[in-house]
Amino acid sequence: MRIVLGVAGGIAAYKAVLLLRLLREDGHAVRVVPTRAALEFVGRATWEALSGQPVTTDVFEDVDQVAHVAVGKQAELVIVAPATADLLARAATGQADDLLTATLLVARCPVLLAPAMHTEMWEHPATVANVATLRSRGVHVLDPAAGRLTGTDTGPGRLPEPDEIAAAALALVTDRPQDLAGRHVVVSAGGTREPIDPVRFLGNRSSGRQGVALARTAYARGARVTLVAANIDVPVPAGADVVRAETGAELRDAVRAAAKDADVVVMAAAVADFRPRTSAESKIKKVAGGAGPVLELVETVDILAELAHERLRADQVVVGFAAETGDDTGSVLEHGRAKALRKGADLLVVNAVGGGRGFGTEANDVTILDGSGAVVGTAAGSKDEVADAVWDAVVERV
Template identity: 60%
Template structure:
C-alpha cells in the first residue's frame, strides 16, 4: 500500500483538501494528514482522523517514542501539501523545522508536491516567487495556482486547483516520476476550434480536448511550466497549467504564437478548422421557403506550418549572426537574433487525425509542416475523439517512427514527452 502524507496549511481552501484526502483513500492509499496548528482552525483534527483512519497531530512532542518528526517523512512514498500557503512555502524553502509538517518535509526523500493557495498579491510577491524557484530547483513540484474567485470579492491567480486535478498530478508522480521537463516551458493546444456562421451556428469538429489535457497534466507532473491553449473544452483546468481560452482558429493562432516565443516545446494537439466562413451574419439566419445562400469559405492560417517557418527563420538569423566571426553562435548578435537558448520553440510536435492512408498522409504532412514529431492517429466512430484511450504512431523528422498501442491518453502523452525530452536534452 502506498504511503501518502497530506500536509495541510492554514488557508481558507483547506476544506477542499478533504475531497483530495477522499480521492487518495478511495484509491487505496494509506494517508497520514499532517496539518499546521493554524490549519485546524479551519478543519478540525477529528475530521482528518475520521477521513484518513490515521492519528493526526501537529506537534513533534506527541508520541515521541515513535520519532514522528523523522519517521513520517522517511516512510512516505509521496508528500503533497495542499493548500500550501506563502508561509509554508517560505519555511520549506529555507529549511525551517518548527512544526511536524516542516520536519516531515526535511526528512522526506520521496517526491514532494506543493499546491499553493493564497491571495494574488502574496503569490506574485518577489519573496514568494523566489521561494517557489528554490523549491523547484531542489526537485519539488510546485503546481501553479488556478485563476478565479478568492476570499471575499477578490479574483485572480492564487486559487487552489480542483482537488481531482491535484490528485491526477499526484497519481502521475506516483506512477513513475521523471524530472526531465523541469525548468522547461511547454505550450499545448487542445480541443476543437469553432468558426462562426451566425451568433448561434458554427463550423466545428468532434475534438473533446481530452488528449491535449492529458499532455498538459503529464507535463506538469514531469516538472514543466505549462501553457494550455484550450479551444471550446468543457473540462476542469489541469492543476498547475496556465489556461488560455480561445474559440476560433485565428484566436488559437495568436495565443499559441505569443506563448511559443519563450517556449522550449509546442505540442499542437488541438483540432484546428481548415476553413472559416468568409462572412459571419450578425443575426441568426432565418429558415425560409427559399433555398439558403451558400456559405463561402476561406482558408484558416496553418499554425503548425507557421511555427515551423518562424523557427526556420530564427535558425537562419542565428547562423548568420554566428557566421560574423562567431563560429559557435554564442556572440551577442546571435543571442539577440535568436535568444540565448537558440531559435524558439526548440521542438515542435503536430497531431494528424486521419481516416485513411494514415501513415502515408502523416508522412506527407510532417514534411510539409516542418515539425520534429507528428502524432498520427486514425479517427472515426469511437476512435480518438471523445474517448478515454488512444493509439497512434509518432513519426520523426529523421524518418523514424514509434508505435503507441491503444491505452489511456496519459500513456500516449508520456511517450510524446519522452521523445520531446530526448530532443531537448
C-alpha cells in the same frame, strides 16, 4: 506508500478531507499534519478517524519520537493542500515553527503544494516570489484553479479538485522516467472556434483529451508544461501553466509566445482549416421564405508548418497531429505521409477519426511518422499511453 498530507489554515481545508479519503482508498498510509489554524476548520478527530493515525501540530508533541524529524524522513511523498499564502511564505523562508514546516525542511521525497487563497493574495508580488523560490528548489507548486472563492469572490485562487491534486502528486512518484526534467514543453489542445456571428461558429469535434493527456504525462516525466487550451471538454491537468484561446488566430499567438523558450512544441489542437472571411456583428436572422446566408471561407494560417519552418528556438523539436479519414484518393496513412512531407515537423502523429474513433473517446490508435514520412512508432490504448509513446519518440530527439 507513506504519504504526509499537510493541511494549512484555509477554508479549503474541507477539500483535504476528500483528498485524504482518495489516498486512503488507493491503499496509501497517510499521516495528516495540520497547522494549528487548520484545526479551526477541520478538527483533529476527523483527521485521526479517516487516517487511522495520530495527529499532531507542534514540534513539542511526541518529543520522545523526535517527530519533527521522523515524519519528514519517513515520508515517500508530501502533499500540502491547501497551501495558504502564509504557509508558502514560511516554507520559502525555511521556517520550522510547527510540525508541518519542520517536515517540509526534513523531507527529501517529492513535495507538492496546492495553493488556495484569495486572488489578491495569490497575485501579490510576495507570493509570486515565494512560489518562484520554492519551484527553483524543486518543490512542485500547482497553480490554483479559477472559480468561486469564499463569499461572492471569483478568480484564480481556488483549490484544485481533490482528484486532480491526487493525480498530480502520485504522478511524481510513478515509475515514469524523468527524461523531460529541465525541459519546457508547449502543448496545444482542443478545437478552435471561428465566429460566424456573436452566437454561431465553425468548429470541430475535438474534446482536447489527447492534448491534455500529453500535458499531464509530460509533467509526470519532469517537464515544465505550458498548455495552450482552445475549447476543451475535460479539466486542465494540475501542474501545467494554462493559456486560453478561442480562435485559430488566438491559439497561434499564444503558442508562438510560449514557444520562444520551449524545447518541444506539440500541436495537438484541432485548428480550423477555414474561417469565415467576415463575422457579423449581430446575430444573423432568418428571413421568412428567404435563402440562408452564404459564407465565404478563407484558409487559416498553418500554425504547425509555420513553427516547423521558423524554429523559434534552436534545436526545438516540433510535433504535429494529423486527424485523417481515408477516401478514394488514399488511406489514412497515405494522407498522413503526404502531410508529414508538407508540414516539415520532426514528428507527425497520425490517427484515424470518425465512426467513433479519435475525437471525444477515451482511447486512441496512432502511427508516429518522422519528417520523411517513415514510421518510427505506433501506439494504441488510453490517451495517456499514447501520450507516453509520443514522448518516448520526442526524447530520442531532444
